[in-house]
Amino acid sequence: MGTIFDIAFLMATLRAATPLIIAALGGIFAERSGVINLALEGKMLTGAFAAVVVSYYTSNPWLGVLAAVLTAAGMAFIYAVASIKYRANQVVSGVAINMLAAGLTVFLVQVFFGTAGMSPAVTRLPNLGPFTPIVYLAPLLVGMSFLILYRTPWGLRIRAVGEHPKAAATVGISVINVRYACVVISGMLAGLAGAHLSIGTLSVFVRDMTAGRGFVALAAMIFGKWHPLGALGAALLFGFSEALQMRLQGGGIPSQLIQAVPYIFTMIVLAGFVGRATAPAALGEPFRNE
């Protein structure tokens, strides 16, 4: 048992945390601007799929990453049009986007590859030292997100729009445009996180391969109190629990229950038993230009 926590375990933790960190940042951008982001899961899955398709046809995984980012951004744009322009219920349209991604990716696997639920192996991202470049990119993105949100006028606008959209509109900020931009950025980040899963850690697309990681990222966002650095910490913790779960599989310790840890933590934090996580004030409220 003493050998569980070795270098390999640390690496597994970082690898598992990477998509959570990046997707959680995506969640933060959207929710800080006041748009609920339950569709992280679907956008990650879309990205994972697009990355594999493009890497398959071009043998260039970098183009795969680009495709993942763009495709997930497109998915996010559809969500943005519904939830921002047409003021659709954000929870429901988020659920719909997740379902759409789950159905469409499996459907397209069949169309593109003629296989049921799994793509053939494609060229994966090269390793740079022990990890793929996306793993190194994740902390950089955290730093960038922090600087953007808290040290630039643009970040101030995003937060203003999420807290007091009316006031923001009064001083001339376009609430609608800021929200569109944030939701699309959130899609790009989720797409990148998806690419890490399909052509970073593996080299195939498998049906429902995100397996709830979009929601773990959402949990990391809440656990981290909608702050990039907090989300980084939470994602590392949840990545640790995922690595632990893989390590303990078949070892007599109920690894299935460890799966529940991120979710239980999130509920405890939300309940205010350990510090209080408060969502942006205008989260989920559609904005109407008057």
Next chain:
Amino acid sequence: MADKERKASGLREILVPLGATGLGLVVGAVIIMTIGENPLRAYAALFYGAFGSLDRILGTLTRATPIIITGLAVALPFKAGLFNIGVEGQMLMGALAAAVVGSSFRGLPMLVHLPLAIVAAMVGGGLWAFIPAWLKARRGIHEVINTIMMNFIANAVLAYLVVEVLRTPGEMIPKTPPILSSAVLARFGDSIPGITARLNMGFVLALLAAVALYYLLWRTTTGYEIRAVGLNPKAAEYAGIDVPRRIMLAMVLSGLLAGLAGAERILGFGRTLFLGFSPGFGFEGIAVALLGRNHPVGILLAALLFGALSSGGMRLSFATDVPSDIIVVLQATIIFFVAADQIVRAIIFPKKKGVA
């Protein structure tokens, strides 16, 4: 928005779900054409797969049964202004309780055992709903995130118990011991030759639940209070309604219904519990409730539509070259348009842009 929607004519209330379904089918047709198939042939195969014979009609009703109940389970708290995304997890807990109680207590008469197993399932679902209900009513914490989290926790608990604790020895796939004959919901097709559909007494329970929900919401004071909380919690409070109590009640009743859906799947349909027995009945319930405008009659029709899509979809890939996963795409698109009903309104009533 709510009062304006109430003023909208009944016709419009029906046109939006119909429009959403129509638009969903159009999007599906475009996707089918993109892969070089004929959408009309595909939809014909789908229809035939869902309604082409008595067995298939019964199969469609079987597939509709759990989502009638989960649809009702989503609709009830929705009327109180709450979003119970956790119906899936509550149903899993109900199924777990049904599997445990239904496979234990050998020798009990059916008159005792079956009701006991059903009540256990409902209590299981109700308890799982009680946690987010309490957190919402007493501590003001939004139920959406908590119910999502509890879905995953339910999944983990179920995986642990089924794989490590309840697993039938000697079985390849981890599943719970079979339900004893004293605790099963009778299947209608068992005595009819040529019928493979597993439509069971759970379907009758689903219809009864729909009637009960209608009665509760529109014929009792409690139901009136629940709806009042949903329309305007502040006004309800001034009118002397105990809002937290009504919130708790709506959520826990929803959990009881979710548990009932689990009971139908385990005691009637499957007669054992294996992991992954639910393709997401709880989430389909969200779609069904929305498409059915949170009204029991609408929910029955919407569940029938989704049940037909799912059961017909299984035949789709036999009869055509369209992968059956197009069904999930269709369902997702329909929900999407129901959520974004302004898009549907803009298309159906182009001159009255910005209605509601």
